[in-house]
């Protein structure tokens with residue numbers, strides 16, 4: 001079981017090297033990340049985009065891309081569809097966002113002919129290794145489904161369980177989050193959190209323990225849980241998966257943590273045929289490399 005990001009990365013060295021297909025690769029941060037990932041034997045890459053621009057960006061940034069396969073497609077949307085098709089057809093193991101906006105990138109993932117749909121709802125998960133927390137934290141969905149329905153939330157949990165399993169975590173604890181830890185009919189997120197908990201008790205969501213609604217402090221801080229006397233809860237500061245009520249809550253927490261706390265993280269889309277690396281433009285090179293490592297572990301697990 002991986003308890004830290006370093007443990008997760010060390011798993012990658014034990015599996016055959018995976019290949020990532022990059023959509024609109026003319027982005028220095030992305031090129032730097034795939035270079036580092038190849039040098040650390042995490043993943044090889046196929047760079048899809050405007051060849052002249054890719055070479056210019058690489059040259060200007062001093063990044064050697066001579067040993068990467070390059071596929072020239074000048075138009076960004078076409079490049080994303082070409083890049084995702086390489087994964088769809090099995091020529092690459094994972095798909096990564098380059099210099100293309102999130103919406104168009106996600107549209108290529110959802111493309112009916114060449115995309116990576118599986119028939120399941122697709123969602124996003126961030127894996128955090130936070131100083132002071134002795135296990136990995138999985139945040140979902142901070143980037144894909146804007147306002148998940150109850151059914152979407154069931155899919156998000158099931159998608160995330162695939163990732164926790166790939167990381168060797170058996171029966172993780174899932175906290176459907178809200179502003180409070182009791183049901184308030186005026187706060188739909190609390191009502192749905194209780195419904196998810198009941199579905200888990202009824203055996204409709206399996207392979208995990210669901211306990212909600214929970215406030216963030218009760219979910220991740222054992223001291224806070226003790227202080228608030230939450231001794232009857234299944235989760236007392238030891239949640240593995242943080243399920244957010246909507247994209248705004250999740251994305252704000254994600255960015256607040258990434259830009260203030262001492263942590264390591266990697267992000268991928270789940271429910272897809274193959275791992276999809278979707279990081280924010282402001283994410284560091286390390287986050288992109290970590291995401292590739294996470295993607296490689298998941299690609300091996302899904303094989």
Ligand SMILES: CCCC(=O)SCCNC(=O)CCNC(=O)[C@H](O)C(C)(C)COP(=O)(O)OP(=O)(O)OC[C@H]1O[C@@H](n2cnc3c(N)ncnc32)[C@H](O)[C@@H]1OP(=O)(O)O
Pocket residue numbers: 102103104106107110120121122123142143144145146251254267278279280
């Ligand atoms: C880690 C930090 C990174 C970030 O900060 S990212 C920034 C925040 N994220 C975003 O801005 C993306 C938010 N999401 C969106 O904009 C949209 O949901 C998204 C993904 C672009 C889809 O939008 P549209 O193309 O307008 O989708 P639509 O509702 O018209 O549906 C088109 C077809 O796609 C399908 N679809 C949409 N979301 C899906 C999902 N989650 N799982 C599976 N299928 C999905 C939808 O069912 C529809 O299919 P069909 O054509 O009817 O067969």
